[in-house]
Amino acid sequence: MAKTSMVLRDVKRAKLVKRYAAKRTELKKIIKSSTDYEERVAAQEALQKLPRDASPSRVRTRCILSGRPRAVYKKFGLGRNMLREATMRGDVPGLRKASW
Secondary structure, eight states, X not given: OOOHHHHHHXXXXXXXXXXXXXXXXXXHHHHHHOOOHHHHHHHHHHHHHSOGGGSXXXXXXXXXXXXXXXXXXXXXXXXXXXXXXXXXXXXXXXXXXXXX
């Protein structure tokens, strides 16, 4: 089980990402499309002044059950350990242990 503080930190980051998403996309659109140099520089500075945790790349994918940050399958939202256990119990439809 991951530390509760780490899981809560990621939840906080996800909320910040959601809150600043519209503003970030607007500023990035200005940076990419603007031909005026001063306007582009102003948009870049405004983007840099946003909180660091507002960037989507800072959010970590974590297992829903255990909070494990690595080896998380995006399709199921579970870490490899929890996915294996859920598969053995038959909780994941269409997934079963391979045997050949």
